[in-house]
Amino acid sequence: MIGHLLSGRYEIMNRVGGGGMALVYKARDILLNRFVAVKVLRQQFVHDDEFVRRFRREAQAAASLSHPNIVSIYDVGQEDDTHYIIMEYVDGANLNEIIRDRAPLQAAEAVRIASQICDALDHAHHSQIIHRDIKPHNILIGKNGRVKVTDFGIARAVTASTITQTGSVVGSVHYFSPEHAKGVATGEKSDIYSLGIVLYQMLTGRLPFLGESPISVALKHLQEPFEEPRLVNPHIPQSVENIILRAMRKNPQERYRSAQEMLADLETCLQPQRLNEPRAQFGEDADEGEQTRVIPAIRPNMGTSAGDTIIKKGSESERRDEPEPERRRRRWVMPTVFGLLAALLIGILLWAVFYLKGQLSPSDVQVPTVVGDTLEDARTKLEGVGLKVADPVLKEASSEVEENHVIRQSKQDMAVKEGSSVTLTVSTGPELPTMEALKGKMYNDAVDILKGLGLTTDVVKNEVFDESDPGTVLDQKPAAGETFDPAKDTVTLTVSKGLESFPMPNLISMTLAEVKAELAKYNLKLPDRNIFQEPSYTTKGKVFKQFPAEQNETVQAGTEVQIWISSGFPADAKQKSVPVTVSPVEGKSSTIKIVVTDALGDSHVVWGPKKISATTTIPVKVVLSPGQQGLIMVFRDDQYFDSIPVPYEDAPVIVDPPSSPDPTTTDDPNAGTDNGTNQDGGQ
Template identity: 35%
Template sequence: MRAGYTLNGRYRIVRALGEGGMANVYLAHDLILDRDVSVKLLRLDLRDDPGTVRRFQREALAATELVDDNIVQVYDVGEENGMQYLVMEYVEGTDLKAYIKRHFPIAYQEVIQIMEQILNAVKTAHEHNIIHRDLKPQNILIDEHQVAKITDFGIAVALSEHSLTQTNTVLGSVHYLSPEQARGGMATKQSDIYSLGIILYEMLTGTVPFEGETAVSIALKHFQSEIPSVRDIDPRIPQALENVVLKATAKRPADRYTDVASMADDLRTSLSPKRAGEVRFTPAQDDDGETKVLPVSALNTTPVPHAIAKPVGEPDQVAKDESQSTDQPDTGKKKRKKYRHPRRRKFLIAGGIILLIFLGIIIGVALFRPQMTNVPDVIGDKESAARSALVTAKLKVGTVHKTASDKVKIHRVVRTEPRSGTQLKQKSVVDLWISTGPKRYKLANYQGDAYASTAAKLEALGFTVHRESVHSTSVPAGRIMQQSLAAGRNVVPSKTDLTFTVSTGSETVTLADLTNKTKSQAQSYATNHNLNLAFQYAYSNDVAKGRVIRQSPGEGAVVHEGDEITLTMSRGDRSESSSSVDEFSVDVKIPFDSGSTDDQSTDDDSSSSSSSSSDSNLVQIYLKDQDHSLSSIYKQMTITDDTTVTLPFTVTSGKSGAYKVVRDGHVIASDNHVTKN
C-alpha cells in the first residue's frame, strides 16, 4: 500500500514497518484522534483464502479480549474493498530479537525484568483461555522505555476451539516449538511455557539452543536432544536461574511449570543469595514406553566365560593336552627358547625406538605450543587494580569503555571481554568496561499526559510513582496536572519518587432556587459552588428591583463546576422609570497568561516542583451602569486560552458606563468612559 493512502477515510498510511507470512504492517496516523497507529493489512495474495481470513479475524478477536500493559492493544477492526485490516497501538522501538543482538550480553536483572513483563502478558492471555502458540522474540516488542509488549495473535487459539487444531499440523516458529507440537500434538499452556523457556535461554546466551539445516532437523532435536546448559556458555549464571530454563523446557509437559505465574515467581527469586546453593533441576525419570536404542559399547562387551561341562563318556581332552604338554622333554623347551630369543629382542628394540619418538613429539609440542593463561576475575575492582591483575596474568589491557551500572560502583569494572575465566594466549588483549554509576533518566514534561500509561512506563524504568487526585474544571479526568520534579532533571530511577497531581474532572452541582435572591446572594452561591454567572435585565411588576426574576438552567438542574448560569435581574416597575436609557454592548478580549518563564531551573539537585506555568486563569469582571456597581463582581470565570467576552451596558441617555477586568488578582484592562457609539 502506498504512502498517503487514507484507509476508511481515517487512517493515513505513512510508511511500511514490516512484512509477515500473513500480513503487512504499516505506520499510519489516526486523523480523528491525532495519534500514530500500526495498521496490519492482510496480504493481497491471501485475501481469497478462507483459512487465512479466518486466522486473521481470530487474531482480532483474541487481541480485543486482552487488555494488558504488556500486550499490544487493538483499536479497530475493519474491511475496505476486500482488504481485511487491524488497527493497533504503535510501539516505537524494536523487537526482542534485535534487542538481544544489539545489547548482548544483557545484565541478569534486566533479563528478569523483561521476562517478568512477557510472563505477565502471557498470564493474562492464559487467564482468558487463549494460547499464543507462536511466542518468539520477533513477536515481542521493546519500546524506548524498555516496556515489553506481545503482539501477533494470528495463530492464537482459544482452548474451547478444538476444531481449529488439527493433528499433524504444526504452527509457530520451529526454533521455539515445544516437543508435543513438533510431534503434531495439540498445543497447551505448557507449550507456551516451553517457548518462554527458549526465549529466556536466548536472552541469557545470545543464541537458540538448537540449530539445523532444515526445519525438520531442528524439530527433531526439540523432542530428542537435551537442552544445552546455559552455564556451559556463561559459568557466572546462577544455578537457580538455569533451573528456570531447565524446568520451563522439560521434554514432558508434566515436568514443566503448572502455570506462567509459577514460572514468574521462580524467576523473580532466582538471583537471591538464599538460592546460591541450589542443585541442578532434573526432571523425574519416567519410562514412557518409547523404543530405547542401546549404545554401541553394549554390543562390544565380552561376556565372562563360564565352566564348560564335559559330556559323559568322552575323554578328558583338556587333561590330555596338559599331560602331553608336561610330558615334553626339557631339552625341547630350551631349544625353542633359544630359537625365538633374537626375534623378541628385535621387537623390544623397535618398541623402544617408537617410544622415544613419541616422547620426543610430546616434549616438542609442550615446548613450542603457545603459553596460555586465564582472564582474572576483576569485576568490582578499580581500574588501576584491574590493570595490575591483567598484567600479572600476562595479558594486555585493550580498550576501556564507559557504561552505566546500577550494581557496580562508579569507576569500578563492570565486565571484561573476553569474560573472566576464559583461557587465552599470553599477551592477548582484554577490554574493560568501567562503571559510570547508575543510569540516569531525563524527566519530560508530563502535564496533560494520561496518568495510567505514564505511570506504567516510569515504574517499568524503576521509578516509584505516587498519585494525588484533585478536581479540575479545565483538565480532563485522568490527565496529569502537575509533577513533583521538574522536567529536564536527570535522575536515577531506582532512587527517585515522583508524585503526579491528577485531575478527577469537575464535580457536579444540583442548582438551588435562586429566584428572588439579590445579586450579592447569587454571587456568593456561585462562588461557593465554583459556578460562573451571567446577568440579563428586565422590567418586572412582581419582583423587586435588584432581585432575580428567573434562572437558566432552573432549580434542580445538574451542572458541572465551571458551568455558566444565566440570571435575569429585575429593573423594577417600568412605570417608575422616568428617564430614557441607552442599551448597548462592548466586546473585551482577555488574553490568557500561561505564567511560564525562560529561566526555569533544571539543576539535578533541585527539589522544586515541576513547573511554574499555570494551566488556567481566574478572571473577575466589574461593571458600572444603571444596574451594576464597580464595587461588586459582575462576572467571574476561569479561562485556559485567550477569551473574548461581551459586556452589556444599560445607561441613562447622556451618561457613560465603566468596566474593569482582573486576571489572577491583577487589573489587566479597564475603561471608565464607555458610551454608545
C-alpha cells in the first residue's frame, strides 16, 4: 500500500497503526492538500459480504457524528478488493501509550481526559450509536491536548458479523462490561462501564481485572470485585473514586443513567467541597432511604380525633359564644407568659457567655523558631505547643535552603493564642531549568544544549529506523517546557537511524499481485511506470527480470523497484510435439520419467515419474528458440534409457504464440501428462 494512490486521490505515506479488523495508514489528500488517516479493511474480511455491508453502513452512520472529541470521517469507498474509510488525522499519541509511559496520571489530567471522552459518548448515544469498544487504544490525544475518540461504527459492524465465529473475541476483554461478557445486548451503560475501567487505569496504572486467559478475565467482570482505586493509589480524591465505583457497577441499573449524567459528575468532582465526600454506597444499605414508605390507612373511628377537637375549639363560632371578660383575660395571659420565659432565657444565656468566656479563653504560647527544620520536624514542634500549620504550605525555590526545609515562618519569636495558625514557606530546592525543544535537531547538537543546561548525567540514546536523516532527534523525555534536575534526572532522546536496510527479495517467477504483496512487507515502492511487459520464455504473467537485480543485494525502505513481466513467447519461437515411445523391462513394470531441455529451461521434467506395464507412446511438446536444439531424455527406473534431439529447423513456427506453460494450469503445453505428483498412474 505504501506509495499507492488510492482511488486516484489519497497518496499512502506510511503505516501508523492497526488492529484485528483493519490497518491504518497516514496519507495525503492530494485534492485538498491535507493529511488524512486511511483505515483499510483486512483481506480476510473482504469476501464476507455481510460484514462488508455492515462495515460500510456503520462507517456511514459514524460519519454522521460531528463533535470536537470524535474523529471525523470524511469518506468511505472501495478500490478493487480494498474497502477503506478516510478519517481525520490526529497528530499525537493514543491514551494507551500515555498510560504506559506516565501512569498513574494526576487526578486533574485523568478527569479532564475522561470528561472529553464522556462528552463524545453522550453525543454518539443521542445519535443511537454505541461504541462497544472503549479502551485507551481507541482514544487519541493530539499535541494540543484535544481528546479524540475513534473507531465509532466499526465496533458495531464487528459485533454483528463476527461475534459468532469460533474463537472470536470482539473488542478487548479487559474493558468488557459484564453484560458484554455474557453475550447479551449491550447499550449506553456498557460504554459507561468501559470508560470507568479506562479512568481506573489512568489513575492506578493497572487494569482492574487480569487473568491467564480471556475467559478468566471475562468471568472476573461477571463475578469478582475489583481492588478499589484508593487502595492502589491513595492520592485519588474520594469524589473521583466514587465516579469509578458507580461507573463500574456490575448491575447496569446501578451505573450512571447516561453519559451526560456521568459528565456532570466529572465536571464537579474536583471542587474543594467534594474532594473528601463520603464513600459511595451501593446495595441494600444505600437503597433504604429510597424505599417506598407505607402510610397507615385512616380508620373510620378516627373522625373524632384530637385534631378534630382542636379544630372545633378554635372555630370562629365558639369564640363568638365566649363571654367578653373571658376573651380579654386570654388576650394578655399568653403574651405575659412568653415574655417572662424569654427574659429568663436571655439572662441565662448572658451568664453562660461571660462564664464560659473566662473558662475557655485560650492561653498564650511562645512560637518556636522552625526556620531551617524539615517540614515534618517543624510541624511536630508547632503542634507540640498547641499551634497549627496553615494549609496550604507555601513552596519556594531556593539555592541556599535544602529541599523540604523551612525558609521562613509567618510568626516567630512572639507570643500568640494557643490554636493559632503559622504559615510556613518550604524550599523546593534550587530553581530547576526548563527543558528545551530538541526534536528535529541533530543528536550531537542536542547533547551540547543539554550540557549547557548543566546536565551531568548520561544521555540515554534510543535509536530507531525512520525516514528522517540519521542522527535526527525524533522524541525526547522530559518533554520540551518541563522542568528537570540536571544533576539527577535522566534524559532520553529517540534518534533516527535512517531508513532500514535489508536484503532485496527475489521476485522472479512471481505474479504482479504476489510482487506487490512481497514489496509491501518491506516498504518498497513499485510505481506503475516501473512495470514493463515483454515477450519471454518465462510463464506468461510472471516476472522474469527485476531491478535491483541481485538477490540479497542491500536496499532501504522506500527504494523504487523495476520488474519485467512476460507477455508470452517471442514471435520467432517454435513448438513441436514429439511422440516418445517407451517400453518397460520385459515381464515387469517400470518407472518412466521424461526430461526436456528447451527454451523453457534446462532439464525440466515434463512427464512422470510414472509406472508403466506395457509399451506406451507419450506426446512431448518442446519449445525452441532460434539457433537452439531441444533434447528429450528418457529415464527408466532412474537409469538413462534414451534421448531424442529436436532441431529448431524441424519445428513449425508458432503463428500466434501461446502462453508459456504453467504446470499448475491448463495452459501447460504438455496438458494431459502427469507432472510427477501421481505415483500410481499406468498400473
